[in-house]
Amino acid sequence: MTGKRDVTENQGDAGDEHGPGRGNRAEPESRPRRRTGGRSARVREAVLKATAELIAEQGHERIPIAEIAERSGVHQTSIYRRWRTTNAIVLDLSQERLTSMWAxxxxxxxxxxxxxxxxxxxxxxxxxxxxxxxxxxxxxxxxxxxxxxxxxxxxxxxxxxxxxxxxxxxxxxxxxxxxxxxxxxxxxxxxxxxxxxxxxxxxxxxxxxxxxxxxxxxxxxxxxxxxxxxxxxxxxxxxxxxxxxxxxxxxxx
CATH class of the missing domain: 1.10.357 (Tetracycline Repressor; domain 2)
Structure with a gap:
């Protein structure tokens, strides 16, 4: 559904959760944890931006996560794992606005x-x-x-x-x-x-x-x-x- 963009993003990280089946694969204990931020921050930014656009266009009533995935280029599975519901994304978006605009x-x-x-x-x-x-x-x-x-x-x-x-x-x-x-x-x-x-x-x-x-x-x-x-x-x-x-x-x- 999101085509090349998802594939391109996944290639940047062999252990990325967007990869098919990789989200459930245990990593060796000796392997250091990946740092948060970077690509994860870009994914969050894309999802929040897409959600804000969809809210402005059609209101907030039950925007399907599939639609947010389509607009953002982020796989649905990744969105569900991080936020679980559209309401959770809206709450995250509001926090972002409050923090960035209302210092x-x-x-x-x-x-x-x-x-x-x-x-x-x-x-x-x-x-x-x-x-x-x-x-x-x-x-x-x-x-x-x-x-x-x-x-x-x-x-x-x-x-x-x-x-x-x-x-x-x-x-x-x-x-x-x-x-x-x-x-x-x-x-x-x-x-x-x-x-x-x-x-x-x-x-x-x-x-x-x-x-x-x-x-x-x-x-x-x-x-x-x-x-x-x-x-x-x-x-x-x-x-x-x-x-x-x-x-x-x-x-x-």
């Missing part, structure tokens, strides 16, 4: 950090496929959570179990759980949440007021997401500054 700033002040972050988030949401990808992320995260949180890229069943452990707790307990950095590894905001927590800790260490992670998520990201999803205009610098100032009003000393 957490360090301006020297908490207000400066929050305002710079809000502007970067707004700029990312202004991308042509942002609303479609955000809807796909919401749907994928909901289904992943329903499956126990174990279908994500590099999924961690233990992390899913941790999330389930607080599912029935009151809202304050859940907020404290996440603010403490206990974000399930499969959650789309896991890596970004850790980055934001470091930013908030850095500000507190400078003697600035303490904000909770939920203050930032609820006060800055949620309104930007909402306006993006419902195509509500007005996400300008003045609006973003008002979100930041309102958020800082929740800070404790």
């Amino acid at each position: 957490v700033p360090d301006t020297g002040s908490l207000r400066g950090d929050l305002l710079a972050y809000a502007k970067r988030a707004a700029a990312a949401m202004a991308e042509p496929d942002a609303a479609v990808l955000l809807r796909a992320l919401i749907a994928g995260a909901a289904e992943d959570a329903g499956a126990g949180g174990d279908a994500g890229a590099g999924g961690d069943a233990g992390a899913g179990g941790d999330a389930a452990a607080v599912a029935d707790a009151d809202a304050e307990s859940v907020a404290a759980y996440v603010d403490a950095g206990n974000i399930p590894a499969t959650h789309p905001l896991a890596e970004r949440g850790q980055d934001l927590l470091e930013m908030l800790d850095r500000a507190a260490s400078r003697g600035e007021p303490r904000l909770r992670l939920f203050d930032v998520l609820d006060g800055i990201l949620a309104p930007i997401y909402l306006r993006t999803l419902f195509r509500i205009p007005g996400i300008d610098d003045a609006y973003l500054a008002s979100l930041v100032d309102n958020c800082l009003g929740h800070a404790t000393t």
